[in-house]
Amino acid sequence: MHDTTTRTTMRLERFVKDWLEPAVLRETRPLDVEAWTVGGEPVPFAEAVRATYAPFTLGSAWGRPWDTTWFHVTGDVPAGWSGDAAPEGTRVELVVDLGFTGAGPGFQAEGTAWTPDGRIVKAVEPRNQHVPLVAGQALDAAGRVDLYVEAAANPDVPGGAWTRPTPMGAWDTAGEAPIYALRTMHVALVDETVWELLQDVRALHGLVRVLPGTTPRAAEVLRALEDMLDAVDQDEVAGTAAAGRAALATVLAAPATASAHRVHAVGHAHIDSAWLWPTRETVRKCARTFSNVLALMDSDPDVTFACSSAQQYAWVQEHYPELFERIRERVREGRFVPVGGMWVESDTNMPGGEALARQLVAGKRFFIEELGVEPKEVWLPDSFGYTAALPQLARLAGSDNFLTQKISWNDTNTMPHHTFWWEGIDGSRVFTHFPPVDTYNAELTAQELARAERQYAEKGRANTSLVPFGFGDGGGGPTREMVAAARRTRDLEGSPRVELSDPQSFFDAARAEYAAPPTWTGEMYLEYHRGTYTSQARTKRGNRRSEHLLREAELWAATAAVRAGAEYPAERLQRLWRTVLLQQFHDILPGSSIAWVHREAERNYAAVARELEEIVDGALRVLVGDGDRPVAVNAGPFARDGVAALGATVLDAARGVRTVAPTPGPDGGWVLENALVRVVVTADGHVTSAVDRASGREAILPGARANLLQLHRDVPNEWEAWDIDEHYRRSTTDLVDAAKVEVVDGASGPALRVLRELGASRVEQDLALAADGRGLRITTRVDWHERQKLLKLAFPLDVRAERATSEIQFGHVHRPTHVNTSWDHARFETVAHRWVHVGEPGFGVAVANDSTYGHDITRTRADDATDAQGARGTTVRLSLLRAPRFPDPDADQGEHELTCELVVGAGIDDAVRHGYALNLPERVVAGDHGVEPLVTVDDDAVVVEAVKLAEDGSGNVVVRLYESRGGRARARVVPGFAHTGVEVTDLLERPFAGAAGEPARDGDAVLLELTPFQVVTLRVRR
């Protein structure tokens, strides 16, 4: 036979575009449209429905960016379209085209259709433009159309250019000209047979494209499509569509092969809680997406939908109670499936230990209390890398499965597994799946299904993967076309077997078929988006500050409640926590959102700080009594300067000068010296020597300058706010010149102030050495006006370290400093929390920080090294600031303050101590007496991370602590108040099945034996 594949394919494509797709709508009629433009932030339906509407002509422009126009649509359904007179195999729908552009759903205009009595019917979006007109629901009593469409003029922020600075990310820069024109607002008669034929053709045409053309199956399907083309008359598509379907019936009925990959297709909508839109728009996106899903469920009993993020349900509950009740009903039926158990799909690199725990606590409590279900998996398809602390936290929150997909974005190495055990720093493990389809926004095309089967790495031992389908990022969710694709691939030769499913069913099936999955140990580093540890430094600082203020507020409020019967501000704390948790969303804390989002985040952090300071002040006033004696307050987990951990002590006198005075040093420089360390600073403000006086050991690499500011060109190939590309290292400017260096009186005493200028920017640093500590504190204030630059602060250290240690949640990770393998090479920028440490046996150096997350730690040769001498030293660099231009063109411009501390002669224990101290500065308040700690722990390896009252309102005290050094620890934990018992709980403060019953007691003390990095939650009953 002659090969006509190309000609038949061309014929098919033209037929679909020119005849089949247009024939789906048999007839359309325009409706009457009136409009009212809000001219500002969205308003509730009740306000919109009372507004005065003016006639609106199809084709007219509407929609200044970010504004909302409400369209009131009325008219008759033509006689003979509905009821008994309706032609067989048809249905009636409203079809809306708001002026949709080529951008995807969720990245441009979107609408919500409401009935006049305030019920949401469904959303309208590109590729999902219909509203079902069902009697009694979307049609009025007389059978007429009477609907309101709330049209959001959300701009297409990138406009196809994902690196170009855009003005669209804020009201005041986006311009006033309308950006859409209303194209369609019609009532339509839909031909169901033609629609089904279109779905048949899409499924089979997709199959032909992915199957090798040499297979009998590909040829058979192509010939069937050719028969269909012959059977359907383009002048009479509706009348011949059934014949077309008949021509395809045999190839659609051919069953899948025995070894076909099995796909659990899970309806989903990834809705970014903020990104190229502000959170207020996400509130509406949730309503739109969820109403789409409910409408789909109404018409199809097999559809289920997995939906994460308690925050998004909470928004719907608050703003759309009627919609929330309908969701609750579908949750009860098991079709609308809450997943993930977190407050939002948070970043996992940067949230602190307690905050990451609270993501799970706040999320799960909401799901349990409001929806009566407890998700058993952690669901983070899109976050930018996964902390090695997560397996333990997931387990301690009662979850045993984990799903992500993002590691498929790695730029260098391919993850070897798709289904595996993931083991964290403490040895806990969770059953983990990476959907090999490599997207969380699948449409169930043949191409996607073939990719899932092709890439699935567990072949031969297991054969099942999960495919999340539904428009996502900006929401939208699954469509009836996607469900139709699932139906056609349920058992289809040449395709994986697709089953509509839910996450739990998938995990059950995957565990059952896979006896011995492989194990991945430690962090899952994303080899991509390495700039997200640094972009939008004010957002990062706000997060770090909020986390520590929350600790202080909970600690002192709980202490005041127990000691003085003060009221515990549970509701305020919950509200403040929820704000901080929301802003840990994977495009807010990482700094990858539009200007609007980050300016709002900064305002929110300021408000959170004000309110938390109020709570701390109020609680401390109750605790220290009326008086004018200085009382030093220590919220940290270690005793400090004579003040017990978690306690307060009256000082004999106000704290005096606490830093040493710089004295003149060599070559016009300075010396800062106390009994422990001696630091030499050059005339231009660099540290060239830092000696541990007891051992005489030098910390700075000979000939090198520490406290060196380095400016790099920072122009990633794509994704500006997200990425630092490795080539940044090949363009470096050392900021060696100082405009001025002088001794000043700093906040705690004398300091050396160094002023540097670079172009329009200015850097001022204060260097201060505590009178009795090992830490040289460096406060860097920057007025930053660079563009596409990265500012690093370097400490070349005379320490030969095979690996560097970085703090993460409830512990730390080690990462090699060499670049032997492609995995090491790709890890050129890393995240750390409050400290990093490099050491040799017996000597180490820590660099602590108060708001920086991005670091790079590399092996360094000395300046005078010979060819025979390799890396003698290790350079620790903090990534202080960036200045990406997309999606916020002015990211990071303006004032910043970042503090770090060089700790000479430090072990891991010192690093932990300095990390807490820097982030929990001592407070001195006026009062009458000190405060005994609410709880004491006698082993410094065991660190108290949180003290609070129980979430259940019982008044019980909850103490969360962990082993901080990666070793075994025995600790006596003594509650400092009358109590009736102590039990070990999970993160949600429920009795914990994993613990061996009640802990051992010795009088009032609880005796704990902890394994490396173990987190323990204690409930102390009052």
Ligand SMILES: [Zn+2]
């Ligand atoms: Zn996302």
